[in-house]
Amino acid sequence: MIRLFFLLPIVMCAIWWWYLDDKGYSLKEGLRGFIYILSFNAVLILFLVMMIWVTH
Secondary structure (H helix, E strand, O other), X not given: OHHHOOHHHHHHHHHHHHHXXXXXXXXXXXXXXXXXXXXXXXXXXXXXXXXXXXXX
């Protein structure tokens, strides 16, 4: 399962990119969304890794 953690931000960014493209926005206009996605995923992955480490 740990091997697949890197897929979460990739999938979420791909969905956000698709949304921006579908609505006619540029990537520059959606940059804040990418930052939010990456920071959310970083916190989530760190939390999950910490939980695995604590319960190991």
